[in-house]
Amino acid sequence: MEVKVPRDVLKYEEAMFFGLSLRQFIHAVLAIGAAVGTYFLADPLLGTETASWLCIVAALPFAMMGFVRYNNMTAVQFARAWVRSELLFPKVLVYHGYNLYHECLEQGRAETGKPKRQKPGKQPGKERAKKRRREKDFERRGRNIYKFRKKGKSIR
Numbered sequence: 001m002e003v004k005v006p007r008d009v010l011k012y013e014e015a016m017f018f019g020l021s022l023r024q025f026i027h028a029v030l031a032i033g034a035a036v037g038t039y040f041l042a043d044p045l046l047g048t049e050t051a052s053w054l055c056i057v058a059a060l061p062f063a064m065m066g067f068v069r070y071n072n073m074t075a076v077q078f079a080r081a082w083v084r085s086e087l088l089f090p091k092v093l094v095y096h097g098y099n100l101y102h103e104c105l106e107q108g109r110a111e112t113g114k115p116k117r118q119k120p121g122k123q124p125g126k127e128r129a130k131k132r133r134r135e136k137d138f139e140r141r142g143r144n145i146y147k148f149r150k151k152g153k154s155i156r
Contacts, residue, residue, distance in 0.1 A: 024067055
């Protein structure tokens, strides 16, 4: 006698009826009921071919609820999560660039009191004015340092 053990224990579902889990079996019965009910209601009015297409459309939501899984969620759990995230609690996510390395360097310089090294041949007054202009732009543009890159050079 062989017993099949699934590799991933978290994906194990107990088969109750005809190899289906209880959720799958209930939704399969509901899909069959919806299809049969739709056929008997629509066949006298619309004809056999149109009624059969309506049966498929009527059974599809119930079958999807029972058998479809997305991101390890059932269709009902996914619908509940979608309604919560999109309709009840929508959020606007805005990206703000943050350069941790630059912030740590500035904080370290402030703590030690060391000024930035001056490049040879540069005038300190012009550099300070340039830095002030950059800092004003930096604050005005929302602290996004990537807007200041020109020709492969950073703002420092």
